[in-house]
Amino acid sequence: SQTIHQWPATLVQPVGSPLSLECTVEGTSNPNLYWYRQAAGRGLQLLFYSVGIGQISSEVPQNLSASRPQDRQFILSSKKLLLSDSGFYLCAWSVQDRPYEQYFGPGTRLTVT
């Protein structure tokens, strides 16, 4: 069966520090991968999605970037965090030809102080 992992589970970082959040998927090949952010009291916002290694599409211009160095690994990064980057970050995956069925990871709670 497929599983999706995210780490760390929680993170507290000062403003201006770098960020690296990791997501890995097991039990499937060539998945679509997604990064979402959930701000307090708001819906999930799609940040990036990837349909293959090295292929990244950005949905919202921001202080963040994403990379996919391996088939089942998706990384969310920032060179300098802003207070507004605080939130709950969720990674998700889907089968290539069924992007409408996304499976979510446990999430990372990021607090920028």
Add this chain to the structure above:
Amino acid sequence: KQEVTQIPAALSVPEGENLVLNCSFTDSAIYNLQWFRQDPGKGLTSLLLIQSSQREQTSGRLNASLDKSSGRSTLYIAASQPGDSATYLCAARPAGGFKTIFGAGTRLFVKA
């Protein structure tokens, strides 16, 4: 531009009560609509997915309906239990593309 709104933002009910959560969307050109459950500090768990050609889906005590013409979906929970306490999110997927639009959620608390 698709917008998804969920009302109410929060709801507290006594155990055993039947309840309805509402979701409205502005663009009826959707591929499907999905309801998720999110426990505090956790990821999303899919509850029900309704394709655009369907009117409703049922799973156990849950029933979700879809009315594309009015831009509405409802999630009906029968005989609520304390274990149902969570945030419920609806998400509308456009006909084509990856950008699913999520509502802000309804936070449900079922009192024992």
